[in-house]
Structure formats: C-alpha cells, structure tokens
Amino acid sequence: MPKATRTLPDFSIESEISNGNQLSVAGVDEVGRGTLAGPVVAAAAVLPGSVPFEYAGLVNDSKMLSAAQRQRSFDWLITWCVTYGVGASTADEIDSMGIVPATKLAMSRAIAALDPQPEHLIIDAVELSSVSIPQTAIIRADSRSQSVAAASIIAKVTRDKLMADVFDTEYPGYGFAAHKGYGTAIHMSALKELGASPIHRRSFKPVRDVLDH
Template sequence: MEKQSITTLRNLLQAGKLTDAQIEAMKKDTRKGVQQLLTTYEKQKIKQVALEKAFVEMCHYERNATASGKRYIAGIDEAGRGPLAGPVVAAAVILPSDFKLLGLNDSKQVSETARDMYFDYIIEHATSYHIAVVDSDVIDQMNILEATKLAMKDALTQLNPPADHVLIDAVELSNLPCSQEAIIKGDAKSISIAAASILAKVTRDRIMKEIHEEYPMYDFKSNMGYGTKFHMERLAEYGVSPYHRKSFAPVRECL
C-alpha cells in the first residue's frame, strides 16, 4: 500500500474514517507524525470503549423497569434549588429503547457546549418530554423543596404518552399515577435522569441569561443566580430584584 500523507491520515482520523488496513499500515510506518497519529487513535479507541461501558451502566434502571413490564419510563430532574434568584426548573423525559448518546451524564459534569448539543439531540429523539418552570414568587410562598416537587409533578403529568414508571433524582413525589424510584445521585446513574438534567439546566441557564439582560448589575449570565461574592456585593449595593427569592436568608437580609 502506497504511503499516505500525514495530513490525509490526520483528516481521516478526525473524520473517524480510518480503515483496519490503514491502521495496520500505520503501525509499520516509521514516520514520527504517523506514530503520533496512531497514539491518538489508540487513546480515542480506549475512550470510546469507556463511553460505551458507561452508557450501558447508566441504562441499568431503565433495563430493570422494562424487564418488569414497564413501557414508558420517565426520568425527572431539576435545576436551580440552590440559587438566590431565578426559577426552579424541572424536566421529565421518556427516551426510546434504542436511544444512544455517548457522554451523556449529570449536566454539571458536562461542558456548556456539550449541554447545548445534547439538549437539541434529546429533544429531537425523545419519545416525550416536558419542562416546567416555577418562579421565585411561588418559591417564596411554598418553600424551595415544595416548589421543586411542584415543578417535577407538572413536568411528569404533561408527558404524552404518560409514563408508567418514573426515575427521580433523590426526591420522592406523592400521589403519582405511576410507580417511582428515587435514586440518590440519579443524574449520574440513570440515562433518563441525566437527559432530564440536561433539559432542566439548559432551560434554566437560558432563562437566567434573559433575566441578565434586564438586570445586568447582578451578572446573572455568569452566576446563574447563585450567591457568588460579586453577586452578594451587587445585592448589597442595588438591593433586591423582582427575581430574587425573598425567603432565602441572604436576600431577606437585604430587604
């Protein structure tokens, strides 16, 4: 086989189009650049195997529910329980049995760029999904835990087709029309919860960036409403915005 240029081999590697014959030829090629590409290829292969293994492990709860006769298995997660400002957002999503998205994990473990790509992919391929938003006024009226549960139940009950089993990140909900499992750190253990985590966080981050345009002094686009040092300084200087949670102690102290 005639030796291919290093540029050609690099392009094939980046496109994932290297054939087995080309890989074998590269192993016999003494050019330093080729050997570097081969090292990169081997690392990518190891990473791919690890991603495949992780994805299979994260489908454990879904497989068990399917084996018990459940058909529509939803994952639920929330974003925004801890911030001092903005809504709490919950998402519920039912994924098809052939769903596959390597690298999908707890939204906090995924880069913003990857979250945005995953968000679009999940919405396009989900069997059903719904995203519920509960604003700061309601949070102040009923407390953050109850507001979170309200958002979760709203997201779940809007699914079509409805879920007959639900996997929830850490929280137990009452009076559900289906069976449920509350899983500690579920967004890192269940692919359905991880998908819901992405939908909830991306939605909330986008809301906070919109709020930032209205109240740029708090830098919501960077802190997403969390009580960073800068946020606390601006809260003391400018006072409380309509989006702050007045029942939260650091905000209440500024009233």
Template structure:
C-alpha cells in the same frame, strides 16, 4: 499499487474515512496499509484510540442504563426520568424536566449536567430533544418558592413536567425526591443524575432551560450579572444585592441575610 492510490495524500485518506463508522474506518485503513505500509500507521493508531474511547463510553452508558434495563425486563414500556435545576440559587425559578427516552437509545456523552460544560450541555440538549419519545419542563417562579419553600416548589415543578408529557409514563425515575401526589409507579434514586440515563437527560433539559431563562433576565436586570452566575450566590452576585437591593426575580427567603 494503483496510479490512483499513488496520488493519495494522508490528508486525502483521512477525508475518505472521516464519515465512516470507527470500525469501517479501521477496515479501510488496514486495506490501505497493504499498499501504503507505515504511511497510514498514525491514522491507524488514532482510530484504534477512538475505538477504545468509544467502547469505554458505551460501557459507561450501559452502566447508567441499569435501572432502565431492569424496568424494561419487567415489562415497563415508557420510563420518564425527572430532575430539576435551580434549587440553590438566590434568584429565578426552579425548573424541572421529565424525559422519556427510547428503549435502545444511545447518546454519546450523556451524563449528569453538573459534570458537563455549557457547550456539551447545549449539544446534548439538541440530541435529547431530537431523540426523546417525549419531554416537558415545569417552571415554578421565585414567588411560589418563597410561599411553599424550595423543596415543595421543586416537587410542584416536577409534577407539572410529568403531567404535561404527551406520552403517559409507566414508571418515574426521580432524582432524590418522591412525588406522592402522582399515582404513577416511581423510584427515587439518590444521585440519580449520575446513575440513570433518563434522569441525566432530564438534568440537562432542566439546566439548559433554566440557564436560558436567566440569560434573558440578564438583559432586564444587567447590574446583577445573571448571565454569568445564573442566580447562584457568588461573591459578585451578593455584592450586587448589597449595592442595588433585590430585584423582582430574587427569592426573598433566600436573600434576606444580604439585604438591610
């Protein structure tokens, strides 16, 4: 046992391994165990649990890549995942996103935006936008929604997102709908945001983008509480509509039952 190692505390040992990969940290800890014995057992248990969690997450991620892997095996190069946020709210736009991820990407925690917290979505938004080959959003406002209906407005937003991409996709993976106006091979996947990493990435980009827009609207129309409910039909929101009437970003076709 060296004099240096005699002076290392458990906290110091953890500081040494915290920037390492999980496997690297475990290898280092087992090396320390030869000199420290049971003193490092708690850290070994901690990192063995981390390894199991990582392996479970990697398997989940690989399961969500099955549509992408199938397409790559058929010679497809660029896959765009497409999803939207904001079909159900009483106010604000519908926002769609198109995201092309690199073939061998791994993004820890990537999932359907509805299964994630706001903090998780914000973190993943940064990682997706950093790692993506290309991404774009399409925004269709409440006036067009009232004119076209929400399904057709959603399709327009998706088309805008796809057509804005700086890299032309060879295949579109779309959550639930089909975009007949786009002459690009495509596959509509029910609940695709839980089954495809590309669609899941698009769901996060669309959701975070729309939430940020509604937070901006909250400062303009503070009486409606948009920052809290993002335009959805909560009890608080409906009561505000009944009290103050609708504002310019409300969807008339969605709110007519709440106004006199």
C-alpha cells in the same frame, strides 16, 4: 494509586423496571434549588432506549458536562426523546411554600407536560406523593440513569437560557447571564448595591440578610 474512573449513566435501571415489557419510563430531575434568584426548573424525559454509543458521553449528570457539551446534548436529546416536558416554580412560589414543595411542584408540572404520559418515573432523590404514576426515587440518579441524566441536561440548559436571555435583560446589573442566580461574590455585591429584584428569593437567608441591612 490510579484514580478510579467515573462510570457513565446507563439504561440498566430503566431495563430492570421494564422487566422485558414495553414500559414507558420517564427520568425526572431539577436544577436551581440552591440559587438565590430565578425559578427552580425541572424536566422529565422518556428515552426510546439506551443512548447510542456516539452520544453516551454527552448524556451524563449535567454538572459533569461543559456548557458546550450540554447544549450539544440538549439539541440532540429534544429530537431523540419519545417525549420530554419542562416545569418550573417561580421565586414567589418558592418563597410562599418553601424550596422542597416548590421543587416537587416543578417536577409535577414537567411530568404533566409529557405526551404520552409515562407508566413509571425514576426521580432523583425525591418522592412525589401528588403524582399517581408508579415511581422509583434514587439518590444521584442523574449519574446512574440515562433518562434522569437527560432530564438534568434539559432542565439545566432551559434554566441557564432563561437566566441569560430573559432575566439578565429584564434585570440588568446583577450578572444573571454569568452566575445564573447562584451566590457568587459578584452577585452578592450587586445585590447589596441594587437591592433585590422581583426574581430574588426573599426567603433565602443570604437575600434576607442583605435586605435586612
């Protein structure tokens, strides 16, 4: 039996929300919820319309793209978007309030950075009660909506660059450039040897277990 082909995100959700009007719709997504170190980073993006055919394959759930594809997509998106914004919550904020509230805070910061502000939000699986803009939360929106896919790419490339170019230099020995803070075997070995860095999430059980021992 042949494998089902995975369809690419499209602009149909945005079009349905706009309903023929010139409504500004932003996609919102985050990366880094499950890492043991570093911030959770969110992005919001407003597209001028459906992604042109030649770029459609590059505007997808960021997890479905290679690092090179994500970088190429990012470089194009930040020039093509009507507006985009990035927000983050630090490891300290995650430890103090929990990952879900910190994720929502990062998203609200990304939305606040949009200029002009959008008239509607499509958010990947999250509802933001603190944001007054009308919104639609959709499970796996990054694989269905081009605006959310764009936000996922912008957030992923931004966070990966931060982990590789900044934190890997500031806190050498952990391998942040390679694993970006996820709990790989190399990361766990370094954590046991070096202890926690200032960007480790001490409220996360794998980090806490290492510190307790």
